[in-house]
Amino acid sequence: MAVAALHSGGIADHIHPEPQGFVRRYVFSLDHKIIGIQYLITGFVFFMLSGLLAEAIRTQLLNPSGGFVAPGTYNEVYSVHGSAMVWLVVIPLLTGGFGNLVFPVQIGARDVAFPWLNMLSFWIFPVAGLMLFSSFLMGAPTAGWMEYPPISLQGAAGTSMWCAAIFLVGVSSTITGINFVVTILKMRAPGMTFTRMPLFVWGQFATAPLLMIATTALAAALAALFIERQFGVPFFDPTKGGSPVMWQHMFWFYSHPAVYIMILPAFGIISEVLPTFARKPIFGYKLIAFSSMAIALAGFMVWAHHMFTSGLAPFLQLPFMIITYLIGVPTGIKIFSWTATLWGGKIHYTTAMLFAIGFVGLFTLGGITGIFLAAIPFDLHVHGTYFIVAHLHYVLIGGSLMGIFAGMYYWFPKMSGRLLNETLGKIHFWLFFIGFNGTFLPMHWLGVMGMPREVATYDPQFTFWNRFESVSSYLMTFAILIFFVNVLWSIRYGKRAGANPWGARTLEWQVPSPPHYYNFKHVPTVYGLPYDFSQPLPYSGLEEELTDSPPPVAAGAH
Amino acid sequence: MVERTAQPAGLGRGFWAYTAILTLVAIVSIVFWYVFPLERYLPAAIVTARQVDTLFRFMAATGSALYVFIVGYLVYFAIVFRAKASDAPDAIGIQIHDNRKLEFWWTVIPVLFVVLLSVVSVRIWYEIELEPANGLVVEAIGHQFYFSFRYPQINGEVTDEMHLPLNVPVTLNLTSADVIHGFWVPAMRLKNDTVPGLVTSIRFTPRLAGRYPIICTQFCGVEHSEMDKQILVIEDKDSFDRWYKGWQQKNANASNALPGAGGAAISLQGGDAAAGKLLFSQKCTACHKLAPFNQTLVGPGLEGVLHDSNHPNLVNGQAANPADVASILENGYTGSMGAMPSASSNGLSPQDIANLVAFLNTLK
Numbered sequence: 013m014a015v016a017a018l019h020s021g022g023i024a025d026h027i028h029p030e031p032q033g034f035v036r037r038y039v040f041s042l043d044h045k046i047i048g049i050q051y052l053i054t055g056f057v058f059f060m061l062s063g064l065l066a067e068a069i070r071t072q073l074l075n076p077s078g079g080f081v082a083p084g085t086y087n088e089v090y091s092v093h094g095s096a097m098v099w100l101v102v103i104p105l106l107t108g109g110f111g112n113l114v115f116p117v118q119i120g121a122r123d124v125a126f127p128w129l130n131m132l133s134f135w136i137f138p139v140a141g142l143m144l145f146s147s148f149l150m151g152a153p154t155a156g157w158m159e160y161p162p163i164s165l166q167g168a169a170g171t172s173m174w175c176a177a178i179f180l181v182g183v184s185s186t187i188t189g190i191n192f193v194v195t196i197l198k199m200r201a202p203g204m205t206f207t208r209m210p211l212f213v214w215g216q217f218a219t220a221p222l223l224m225i226a227t228t229a230l231a232a233a234l235a236a237l238f239i240e241r242q243f244g245v246p247f248f249d250p251t252k253g254g255s256p257v258m259w260q261h262m263f264w265f266y267s268h269p270a271v272y273i274m275i276l277p278a279f280g281i282i283s284e285v286l287p288t289f290a291r292k293p294i295f296g297y298k299l300i301a302f303s304s305m306a307i308a309l310a311g312f313m314v315w316a317h318h319m320f321t322s323g324l325a326p327f328l329q330l331p332f333m334i335i336t337y338l339i340g341v342p343t344g345i346k347i348f349s350w351t352a353t354l355w356g357g358k359i360h361y362t363t364a365m366l367f368a369i370g371f372v373g374l375f376t377l378g379g380i381t382g383i384f385l386a387a388i389p390f391d392l393h394v395h396g397t398y399f400i401v402a403h404l405h406y407v408l409i410g411g412s413l414m415g416i417f418a419g420m421y422y423w424f425p426k427m428s429g430r431l432l433n434e435t436l437g438k439i440h441f442w443l444f445f446i447g448f449n450g451t452f453l454p455m456h457w458l459g460v461m462g463m464p465r466e467v468a469t470y471d472p473q474f475t476f477w478n479r480f481e482s483v484s485s486y487l488m489t490f491a492i493l494i495f496f497v498n499v500l501w502s503i504r505y506g507k508r509a510g511a512n513p514w515g516a517r518t519l520e521w522q523v524p525s526p527p528h529y530y531n532f533k534h535v536p537t538v539y540g541l542p543y544d545f546s547q548p549l550p551y552s553g554l555e556e557e558l559t560d561s562p563p564p565v566a567a568g569a570h
Numbered sequence: 571m572v573e574r575t576a577q578p579a580g581l582g583r584g585f586w587a588y589t590a591i592l593t594l595v596a597i598v599s600i601v602f603w604y605v606f607p608l609e610r611y612l613p614a615a616i617v618t619a620r621q622v623d624t625l626f627r628f629m630a631a632t633g634s635a636l637y638v639f640i641v642g643y644l645v646y647f648a649i650v651f652r653a654k655a656s657d658a659p660d661a662i663g664i665q666i667h668d669n670r671k672l673e674f675w676w677t678v679i680p681v682l683f684v685v686l687l688s689v690v691s692v693r694i695w696y697e698i699e700l701e702p703a704n705g706l707v708v709e710a711i712g713h714q715f716y717f718s719f720r721y722p723q724i725n726g727e728v729t730d731e732m733h734l735p736l737n738v739p740v741t742l743n744l745t746s747a748d749v750i751h752g753f754w755v756p757a758m759r760l761k762n763d764t765v766p767g768l769v770t771s772i773r774f775t776p777r778l779a780g781r782y783p784i785i786c787t788q789f790c791g792v793e794h795s796e797m798d799k800q801i802l803v804i805e806d807k808d809s810f811d812r813w814y815k816g817w818q819q820k821n822a823n824a825s826n827a828l829p830g831a832g833g834a835a836i837s838l839q840g841g842d843a844a845a846g847k848l849l850f851s852q853k854c855t856a857c858h859k860l861a862p863f864n865q866t867l868v869g870p871g872l873e874g875v876l877h878d879s880n881h882p883n884l885v886n887g888q889a890a891n892p893a894d895v896a897s898i899l900e901n902g903y904t905g906s907m908g909a910m911p912s913a914s915s916n917g918l919s920p921q922d923i924a925n926l927v928a929f930l931n932t933l934k
């Protein structure tokens with residue numbers, strides 16, 4: 013009987029006994045939840061390191077003549093800062109981290125489709141990260157996270173290390189992408205149709221193909237740059253017949269989709285947190301899910317909006333401008349839907365909710381300046397200036413990072429069994445919010461007025477706002493320190509959470525915190541969307557989850 | 571179940587009063603962007619700078635109005651619908667899932683706005699593209715870590731400031747001797763990269779005399795931050811002519827050697843016309859006749875390319891002088907007739923180019 017019930021979930025029920033011993037359980041673990049936590053820990057360690065680099069940048073810019081580090085070192089600092097924040101922090105935290113931790117439970121699966129690949133893709137990540145940081149020992153890259161040749165051909169040995177490191181993170185991302193696509197397509201619990209999937213799952217489902225497809229273009233570009241630097245095959249050097257603009261096409265063919273890799277999962281997080289704490293269904297479920305897919309698809313058709321100054325034929329640029337404008341439509345729909353979700357709610361101000369509402373406010377500003385940048389004539393003015401830096405931080409910090417924080421406050425109890433401290437959390441939110449705006453808002457007008465990006469010294473007329481930004485950035489960093497203190501403290505002393513401290517309705521909250529090894533004693537059956545608070549939960553088969561009945565027995569072929 | 575559910579109470583009077591306030595704030599922000607004295611902070615040195623400002627004002631005005639509404643409602647809902655101490659602990663919100671009509675309109679209105687924005691920006695883009703192509707041709711070449719400038723009748727390079735006469739249309743050709751730089755004059759609201767191996771051009775008409783910083787916007791090496799010290803001087807015709815004559819004299823004996831894309835200069839001085847003639851028969855006759863300009867094969871006839879008073883300008887709009895012919899051979903050129911291959915695809919060394927130019931220069 014038990015065996016028959018277990019097999020109702022198809023391959024999801026292929027059960028092996030839980031491994032014993034520290035190494036198999038916590039180091040080379042095959043459990044998606046442990047792997048998710050490994051990603052989170054590693055990602056946050058890299059976040060601290062690249063955060064330190066960020067403060068070095070802001071300290072340098074306290075004075076128009078710089079003086080904190082030498083100009084050459086400064087270039088290394090911001091290049092590694094940018095590369096690490098994108099590839100070692102935001103992407104791994106949102107996909108490998110929260111993705112692994114949450115979505116398999118949300119679809120009622122016992123694990124991801126390929127646990128071994130999952131372990132492999134995690135272990136590539138810290139290795140690649142250490143390689144990237146080790147480039148400081150041999151002269152780190154200096155040409156920013158975009159490393160345009162020919163200048164990147166002149167960089168010290170660390171630039172080749174950078175290529176290798178980012179290539180490896182790319183391999184790791186690609187594996188994760190494949191794994192997630194197959195898991196979502198094949199391992200949903202019975203009754204978990206596409207239109208019943210939680211929106212976080214939709215976010216991962218839109219992201220995973222981007223990881224798989226776009227990353228290959230980056231890998232090719234990195235391999236070419238590496239080969240050119242080490243063996244002199246001229247892909248990009250124009251004096252030998254190469255094309256420097258070719259790099260830009262390949263880079264942005266990856267990196268524009270990559271900005272969606274960095275935001276679609278965060279959209280997913282917000283779409284879970286808002287309804288939970290507004291005690292209301294998410295408004296316009298179908299349109300939100302559909303718009304994620306639309307954004308992911310259209311994301312492949314706009315890369316040249318980063319290249320309006322690179323000498324493309326003028327008429328070729330127009331379609332890129334207009335398609336980029338069009339992406340604003342599905343993005344706008346999401347923003348309207350989140351706002352409407354608050355209407356008529358019973359809103360509980362937890363820290364997760366504050367970050368989610370803050371996300372909507374700040375990301376929207378970044379989205380609007382994104383539309384400005386797509387307008388060719390205006391972009392010809394502000395491309396390569398601090399206006400770009402402002403835009404990308406509003407979407408990446410105001411968007412992705414606020415999403416990550418919302419996710420941390422929301423799911424920390426699920427992974428640890430304890431709540432994060434709410435008082436510290438609120439202090440974290442407000443200091444972070446103020447510090448962030450103080451740091452990045454003035455960059456908009458600095459850019460418009462004439463301050464270029466990637467400079468170690470600047471025109472003294474910009475001194476006031478730069479100092480203002482630097483001081484605000486210290487506040488922001490202080491807020492992040494509070495967050496780390498909170499995590500370390502709460503892991504030991506936090507209030508016990510129980511299975512469902514938020515009264516949330518998706519599947520992961522119906523099992524203990526943390527869930528046991530195979531997530532479910534019996535694979536549940538799903539009858540509807542999770543979001544309606546006036547209805548009973550749309551699941552069956554969960555009756556034993558919170559009881560002492562024994563975990564599933566090993567069964568199946570092995 | 572039902573009693574702990576908040577009832578849909580309509581939008582309420584508070585909502586409409588608040589919407590009126592938001593509308594007012596939105597109108598104020600629109601007015602703000604239209605009256606804001608941008609040019610006091612950043613002069614508009616060329617004609618199209620004002621068009622760019624128009625586009626910016628339009629986007630900033632509509633963008634802030636939109637932002638006011640989104641953040642306005644976000645904050646309003648967040649405050650009005652907060653859970654109160656008097657609510658039951660398990661109280662829930664109004665369980666609506668969607669509203670077809672609302673969703674229809676907030677899809678359609680943004681689409682219409684995108685159409686409007688596209689029309690506005692394509693028009694302004696087009697006006698910038700329409701700037702005349704037959705003006706003064708100046709070349710800016712990026713170097714680590716400065717820009718140099720070439721003018722039609724000045725030998726060699728001008729290395730300190732770039733001067734332009736008021737109200738005369740300019741075609742600025744951009745290229746680089748080493749890595750990619752960005753040529754930006756904030757007062758022009760215009761920039762373009764200088765890409766090695768590629769000549770790109772921007773066209774504009776100076777309208778306001780003054781001295782404006784030229785800033786590099788592409789990271790180009792360790793002194794990139796210092797690449798903001800050169801000045802674009804826009805001045806009246808007389809002052810410009812004086813400056814121009816000064817450089818003509820100063821550079822009278824300078825060579826017109828072009829920097830190759832790797833920094834190695836192509837010297838036109840030592841060109842060997844005989845070697846050039848041989849090379850021409852091997853590499854060029856497939857597309858060019860030695861006949862007057864209008865006798866086209868694939869490309870134009872090249873007889874008298876440097877000495878035909880009927881065709882004072884080359885196909886790329888530059889004056890027909892040896893340096894500019896060399897630059898076409900070096901970089902190639904694609905125009906109305908088709909593609910003239912670059913030196914790398916034609917397999918030409920700098921010496922070959924010098925030889926070919928010397929040969930073409932003998933054809934009268």
Ligand code: HEM
Binds near residue numbers: 382386391394412
């Ligand atoms: C409606 C949404 C968006 C639009 C229309 C948009 C548009 C643009 C455009 C046109 C640029 C190029 C500007 C230039 O280089 O001159 C740009 C830059 C950038 N965007 Fe966005 N963007 C949007 C959302 C996002 C999101 C969601 C992210 C990431 C989470 C993002 C990250 C970036 C980054 C990192 C850059 C800077 C690239 C660089 O270093 O030059 N953007 N955006």
Ligand SMILES: [Cu+2]
Binds near residue numbers: 267271314315
């Ligand atoms: Cu993009």
Ligand SMILES: [Cu+2]
Binds near residue numbers: 790794797
């Ligand atoms: Cu530069």
